[in-house]
Amino acid sequence: MKGFFVSHFLINKNAELFLLTFIEKRITMKKTILFFTFLFLTGKSFAQEANFVPNEVLVQLEKGVDMTRIIGELSDVPIIDVKQVSKLLNIWQVRLSSSSISEDNAILRFYQNKDILVAQKNHKVKTRATVPDDVFFGQQWQYFQFNDRDIDVDEAWDVTTGGTTLNGNIIVTAVLDDGHDTNHEDFEDNIWINEAEISNNGVDDDQNGYVDDYLGWSTVTNDDDIFGGGHGTPVAGIIGAKGNNGIGVSGVNWDVKVMIIKNDFNTNEAKVIEAYSYALDARILYNQTNGAEGAFIVSTNASWGTDFGNPDNAPLWCSLYDTLGQNGILSCGATINGDYDVDVVGDLPTACTSEYLISVTNTDINDVKVTQAGYGQESIDLGAPGAGAFTTAFNNSYQGFGGTSGATPHVTGTIALLYSAPCQQLADLADSNPEIAAAIVRDLILDNVDPNLSLDGITSTGGRLNVHNAMQSLMNNCDSLLNINEFKKETNTINVYPNPSNDFVNISNTYNNTLESIHIYTLDGRLVKIVDTIKGNTININDLSNGAYIFKIKFKGSVTSYNKMIIKK
Numbered sequence: 001m002k003g004f005f006v007s008h009f010l011i012n013k014n015a016e017l018f019l020l021t022f023i024e025k026r027i028t029m030k031k032t033i034l035f036f037t038f039l040f041l042t043g044k045s046f047a048q049e050a051n052f053v054p055n056e057v058l059v060q061l062e063k064g065v066d067m068t069r070i071i072g073e074l075s076d077v078p079i080i081d082v083k084q085v086s087k088l089l090n091i092w093q094v095r096l097s098s099s100s101i102s103e104d105n106a107i108l109r110f111y112q113n114k115d116i117l118v119a120q121k122n123h124k125v126k127t128r129a130t131v132p133d134d135v136f137f138g139q140q141w142q143y144f145q146f147n148d149r150d151i152d153v154d155e156a157w158d159v160t161t162g163g164t165t166l167n168g169n170i171i172v173t174a175v176l177d178d179g180h181d182t183n184h185e186d187f188e189d190n191i192w193i194n195e196a197e198i199s200n201n202g203v204d205d206d207q208n209g210y211v212d213d214y215l216g217w218s219t220v221t222n223d224d225d226i227f228g229g230g231h232g233t234p235v236a237g238i239i240g241a242k243g244n245n246g247i248g249v250s251g252v253n254w255d256v257k258v259m260i261i262k263n264d265f266n267t268n269e270a271k272v273i274e275a276y277s278y279a280l281d282a283r284i285l286y287n288q289t290n291g292a293e294g295a296f297i298v299s300t301n302a303s304w305g306t307d308f309g310n311p312d313n314a315p316l317w318c319s320l321y322d323t324l325g326q327n328g329i330l331s332c333g334a335t336i337n338g339d340y341d342v343d344v345v346g347d348l349p350t351a352c353t354s355e356y357l358i359s360v361t362n363t364d365i366n367d368v369k370v371t372q373a374g375y376g377q378e379s380i381d382l383g384a385p386g387a388g389a390f391t392t393a394f395n396n397s398y399q400g401f402g403g404t405s406g407a408t409p410h411v412t413g414t415i416a417l418l419y420s421a422p423c424q425q426l427a428d429l430a431d432s433n434p435e436i437a438a439a440i441v442r443d444l445i446l447d448n449v450d451p452n453l454s455l456d457g458i459t460s461t462g463g464r465l466n467v468h469n470a471m472q473s474l475m476n477n478c479d480s481l482l483n484i485n486e487f488k489k490e491t492n493t494i495n496v497y498p499n500p501s502n503d504f505v506n507i508s509n510t511y512n513n514t515l516e517s518i519h520i521y522t523l524d525g526r527l528v529k530i531v532d533t534i535k536g537n538t539i540n541i542n543d544l545s546n547g548a549y550i551f552k553i554k555f556k557g558s559v560t561s562y563n564k565m566i567i568k569k
């Protein structure tokens, strides 16, 4: 037996040194044999010892033994400092003089003292990170840089890499863009397919109002010809290129379903509304059928927009974000690629005031806002890495993709990833109250950014996306998600009655805030009336002609305006 011990000690001296002594001291011979057999079988996988703090050793003393006495007994060991790290277990951190003894020799010496139970090196501990095996992962600086100028998604992947909620909802994110390279190798099954539809038979099999919408939907050709994606393929890749499949890159989600809605964005707002409506219809159907039909869309991505667009003139487009949010969908918008304050000059959609629209600007590899990227303390929420973010590209290739277009899908993808977290409360809320779930996920992202000087004072959060921080906050607060007061404001319901109305309209909300102002627009965006002296909750509209109007309602102390459609007759 002795010989076996010695040879094992020689083979694997680092970790087993202490075990040898431990076994001799603490357990019977019979147990020793079992323990050592186990060690022998498994020892090889620990051939390399983890990094440790130089000139430090941790020691555990017998209960009640005084460290001062031990130091006296070990006068030949050059101890320069000790600190108790556990009173209960009598464990001490011991610092040694650097030059005179190795950690191994000090440990050997400690074990010669009968009152020392354990002596070991002080191994370094660091945040874990899950790294996928995709060959170009190393080029995805937005995920990992040694100087940590990144979104820490690798650390979030310790918790989840995407896919479904705990209740089994398959998480979908909708990309409204110029289509997708459907032949790209690095998506595998991460592109959403409408399983309830039969392709190319001229029949709307799932009766969702769209004929043959099998691969998604194109508002250009009114079918599912989504092929294209010079711009859309990188966007989709950032959200959900297949992770850890040994090829290409990884999206923010290793697994997710990306719904492709192809659009021609050089046309008009009607097409924008059509594109969003496909996503909205699918989520409403999902909610109404308890997941039997439709799609569990949690986020949409708009890496496009109208430079200098005035939200006041686009009430339909802007109010769509409220409707999407009320049904559980957060939307992300890329702001202008120009050095402008969009609070002042306007932008569509990123200056729309909906609580369910997250507006994103662009940071670079040095974690600094790109000069040619919009900002706005009210309108723009946060920064994300966009300038040259490495991802998939058209024609089955890979490239650095840029601008706010590259920044935004990192946020869109993060929304999807958070929904896949192992938090039962969030999964249940996503089913029972999609709007509150969406508000929670939004706040998790916005409340947990990395503060960033280049964004300070010119964005609402003053920071850059940090996926890990948001994920940690979710897991830490999972049990009390519903108790967080901040979320209550998002459950605010606006009541407008009667509707249709004649001369007077009453407006109230759940929290009885005082009305500050109401801007009344025609459906084509023309401002026809401003009401800013309001007594009680009733306003007089007898001067309006008959027809439909958008009321943009603002309460005192709230940054949000609520859009409601009112019929005057």
Ligand SMILES: [Ca+2]
Pocket (backbone or CB within 6 Å): 143, 144, 145, 148, 149, 150, 151, 152, 153
């Ligand atoms: Ca990092």
Ligand SMILES: [Ca+2]
Pocket (backbone or CB within 6 Å): 197, 204, 205, 206, 207, 208, 209, 210, 211, 212, 213
């Ligand atoms: Ca259909």
Ligand SMILES: [Ca+2]
Pocket (backbone or CB within 6 Å): 197, 198, 199, 200, 201, 202, 203, 204, 205, 211, 212, 213
């Ligand atoms: Ca069909």
Ligand SMILES: [Ca+2]
Pocket (backbone or CB within 6 Å): 134, 186, 241, 242, 243, 244, 245, 246, 247, 248, 249, 250
């Ligand atoms: Ca991959």
